[in-house]
Amino acid sequence: MKLFVALLSVLLLASTAKSTVTIYESSKPGDFDFYLFVQQWIYSYCDSQTCIQNKEREAFTIHGLWPENSDGSYPSFCSGPSFNVNDITDLEDQLNFDWPSLTGPNTDFWTHEFSKHGTCSITGPITDIHDYFATGIKLYTEFNITAALEAENIYPSGSNTYKPADITNAISTHFGGKPGIQCSSGQLSTVAVCIDKNSLSVMDCPELQGWSCSGSVKFPSTA
Ligand code: 5GP
Secondary structure, three states, X not given: OHHHHHHHHHHHHHHHHHHHHHHHOOOOOOOOOEEEXXXXXXXXXXXXXXXXXXXXXXXXXXXXXXXXXXXXOOOOOOOOOOOOHHHHHHHHHHHHHHOOOOOOOHHHHHHHHHHHHHHHHOEOOEOOHHXXXXXXXXXXXHOOHHHHHHHOXXXXXXXXXXXXXXXXXXXXXXXXXXXXXXEXXXXXXXXXXXXXXXXXXXXXXOOOOOXXXXXXXXXXXXX
C-alpha cells in the first residue's frame, strides 16, 4: 500500500510539473514553419457578420499574415514590441485600402493582428512592425486572388458554382503554390497562400485542418 501511495504521488507530481511547463511556455518569435497569408472575400465575410463597410466592393482584402506550423499549431502573442500606428504612418493609406477591418476601426484590427500574429513573425526578413505590415502589402500586390481566378475563368457571380478543386487549381496554376481555402454557407470566404518564412516566396500549403471547402461553391458577386 505504501508503495502504491508513493507511486501515485510521483505520478501526480509529474503531471503537475508537465502542466506547469505547458502553462508557462510562451511562444517565441520565429518559432514556426511558414506563413499563411490570409485574404477574405468581403461579400462572404459580411454575409455572416454585421460589417461597417457595405458589400459593394468586390474584392479580397487582407485578414492577416500568420506564422503557422505544418501540424496545424501556431504561435501567438509572442513577446515583442507593442503595435504603434506611428511606426507605419507611411503605409497607412495603403493599409486602409488593402487591410481594412470590415467590422470596426482599422487600427483596432491592426493592433489585434500584430499582437496575436505579428509579434511571432519577427524573424528573417521581417525585423519590426513596419516590415510586418509592408510585407502584408507586398504579398497582397503579388497574390491578387481575383486576377488569378479570373485568368482561369472563375468570376464573381450570383449563380455560378465551382468545385473547390477548380478554385485551388486556378490559384496554384497562377502562382505556383497550392493554397488553402475556406467557405462559409457554401460561399468562398477566405484564401490562404503559404509563404516561405525566409525567402517570402510562395510554397505549397501542407494539408491544413479547417482549410477546405466541400460541394458546390459560390464565388458571390455584389451585382
Ligand atoms: P484572428 O484572431 O483570426 O487573426 O482575427 C480575428 C479577429 O479580428 C476577430 O476578433 C475579429 O472580430 C477581428 N476583426 C476585425 N476586423 C476584422 C475583419 O475585417 N475580418 C476578420 N476576419 N476579423 C476582423
